[in-house]
Amino acid sequence: MDYQSIINEIADEVSPLLKDGKVADYIPALAGINQNQFAMSLTLFDGTQFSVGQADTLFSIQSISKVFSFTLALKFYNTDLYKRIGHEPSGNPFNSLVQLEYEHGKPRNPFINAGAINVTDALINHYGTCKTAYEEVLGFIRAISDDESICSNEIVAASEMEHGYRNLALANLMKSFNNLDNRVEDVVGTYFKHCSLEMSTKMLSRAMLYLANDGVDPILGVTYLTPSQSRRINAVMLTCGHYDASGDFAFNVGLPGKSGVGGGIVAVVPNVMGLSxxxxxxxxxxxxxxxxxxxxxxxxxxxxxxx
Ligand SMILES: NC(=O)CC[C@H](N)C(=O)O
Known part of the structure; x- marks a missing residue:
């Protein structure tokens, strides 16, 4: 298939829509981004990449980080993880509080904010400190991207913490139901540091390969997950990866995918490629x-x- 021509054509077709969206201004450090930007990349199993647009530009991965923290938590806790987090779609916005109250502090899934904050808490328990939990997630992302240059943006992380009332409220609510072990500020701060990591579409499409290949990096041959765990992550991406628009995404796109408020989306074509x-x-x-x-x-x- 002539992937390059296809993505070039897509870039032309979407360009009139660039003015229609709205950047995430609830995180002040992201509010000033020029929305007239677009990039798309795909990576095949032999490492061949095709890209269009600003595919080397780094952006805030935000909730895409939830895929990577969930991967590590699933690897260490396996199905025990589901004692503290569900795997059902929420049908609610990513930062909603109401369902968490009805459901006694157990988040619906790892891809809404409450779920990812809870996953971060589980990782802090596993690794012993916030610092190590942050560094291990970063190390994992660098490994699956085969790129040691990936870093967090401290200004974005601090901006999120300063304005993070809702995420702190979600964490406090879970704590009140005994479904959070560590200090609220520590857990939310670590979660924000993962959200503030910066990557390009080239890096992200490469990073998705292990999920397109049953948990094994097809280029380096490293096994990260069992095939069954990898399939479960794809299932949760398909059903929960776009919050209350997950049904629309499955209907219109038909791929497991995960979005972030930095404007990035990752997707997996099983057995074929990683996309971003x-x-x-x-x-x-x-x-x-x-x-x-x-x-x-x-x-x-x-x-x-x-x-
Ligand atoms: N949907 C997102 O990307 C949200 C992530 C963001 N860091 C937040 O907690 O609000």
């Missing part, structure tokens, strides 16, 4: 407007949906 798009303007559910459209065009043009 970025465009900072978001739709009403907090997912990249142009990125979602680009992935929809991609599966339409290539037939590479899982359905």
């Amino acid at each position: 798009v970025w465009s900072p303007g978001l739709n009403a559910q907090g997912n990249s407007l142009v990125g979602t459209k680009a992935l929809e065009l991609f599966t339409d043009k290539t037939g590479l949906s899982i359905f």
